[in-house]
Amino acid sequence: MLGHPGRPVAGEPDAEGRQILVLPFDSLDAARRRLLAFGPDAEVLAPASLRHDLLAAPWGVVARYGPPPRGHAGERVRTVVITGGTDGIGRALADTLLRRGDRVVAIARDPRKGRAWLERAAATGAGDRARFVAADLSLVTEANRAGTAVMAEAGAVDALVLCARRYRSARTETAEGVEENFALFYLSRYLLGHGLAPALARAPDPVVVNVAGPGAPLDVVRWRDLELRRDYHGGAALGQGGKLNDLLGVAFAQRYAGIAYVLVHPGVTATGFCGTYDAETLAHVETMRRTAKPAAAAVPPILAAIDAPPAEPLTALVEGRRIAVDGPDFDPGAAARLWALTKDRLGSLAPHEGRPR
Known part of the structure; x- marks a missing residue:
């Protein structure tokens, strides 16, 4: 239309x-x-x-x-790092970027899916522009290792796209003793964003695209129980994780001038639906598989942010529509509070794991 x-x-x-x-x-x-x-x-x-x-x-x-292909008509080849790049929206974006000639580094947990993705890339002539890093990003050590691997190879990163998350009907802790949603959906994004900031700063128009769920009210955050030790619910964990990423965007934009930060809510999308579900939630997921829009439909607004990052330090999009990021739900004081709590939590882990900045 x-x-x-x-x-x-x-x-x-x-x-x-x-x-x-x-x-x-x-x-x-x-x-x-x-x-x-x-x-x-x-x-x-x-x-x-x-x-x-x-x-x-x-x-x-x-x-x-x-x-x-990129490079024709003077178009510059970009380097894009994608977490969750072998499933759902991450994979749809990775495949699109390779088709048009960009370089893609996909970070994901399953080496078998990574090898399959690399084989598909090679079959289409894009093998030399595809790189896979196997990492369980719910582990702080693995998130740091993945960031180090990217930094060692990439002179500059044009875009970091954060997609990885997983649903858990029952509360689960990682081997490091961190609640898994908090670790994967929030901590890994904190660590990779800050860890790759030097490589992003070397690009002419860098951007971080955080595919989360911007716009929830601030009161969904349980400040005294961020890892939901009491009254856990998988939906509440994801809802809080989306809000924590809103505040992460606020803090990141304040700290790193020149790197645009874009929060994206793609709407109900048929993603990889990674996770473990109880019977009630699984029935809802099966309905979503049949009715949700395909992952490819979530790609255009992400591509738009990569190709032409907003001039504003922080932007939030809900199904392509901008929402305000200057109200109480994006409070800088709350972002600073979360920043301090995050540094404390990382500091409570083994010194080589946290590496707080």
Whole structure:
């Protein structure tokens, strides 16, 4: 829909899993740029002029709408680090970036999925631009090790995209004694953001894209029980984790001038649904698998942030719509409080594990 101010609309998937998306765009040029990001599995139905343009593109002979390689027409190749890059939104983004010619470092837990992703990249001629780092990011030691590995190889990182998280119906602690949601959904993002800041600072237009759930009220945070030792619920753990990442964004933007920080809520998306579920939650997840929008539909706003980082230090997007980040739910005092608590928690671990900054 050109010139339409509305929000994206997703239809129900058909028997083969295909889904029609109605997407608003300001112009044909904007539509052309963004639709290329969906890759060869997407097909434009209307308007006819745009469909014809994309079908006639030279690279359409190989893949229906795969974007042209970077480096052509003077376009710069970017280096993008993605956590959770072998599943869900992370994988959809990684594949899109490789198709268009960027370099991708995927950090994820399962080496088998990592090898499969590398094999797919090699099969499409992108093997030399794909790198996999195996790490269980729920462990502080592993998050630090992954960050060190990236720093050792990358001269500059254009974008860090944080996607990894996992649902637990029952409260679980890591081998380091940290509640797993707090460790994976929050601490790993804290550690990788700060750990890769020097490499990000070397890029011309660096950005951190934190795929979380911005905009929840501040009162979802249990300040005296951040690891939910009492009255644990998996949904509450993810809700609090999203708010902690809001505050992480506030603190990061204050600390690192010149590195844009973008919080993204993609909406209900059919991701990898990693985790362990009780029967009630599993039934809800199965419904989501059938009705949620595909992971590819969450990619365009992330790509937009990578390609043209906002001028503002901190931005929050909910399904492509900007929300205010200057109100009480993004309180700098609360961000400073969380920063201090985070340093204390990392300091309580073995000295070589925490490395607080």
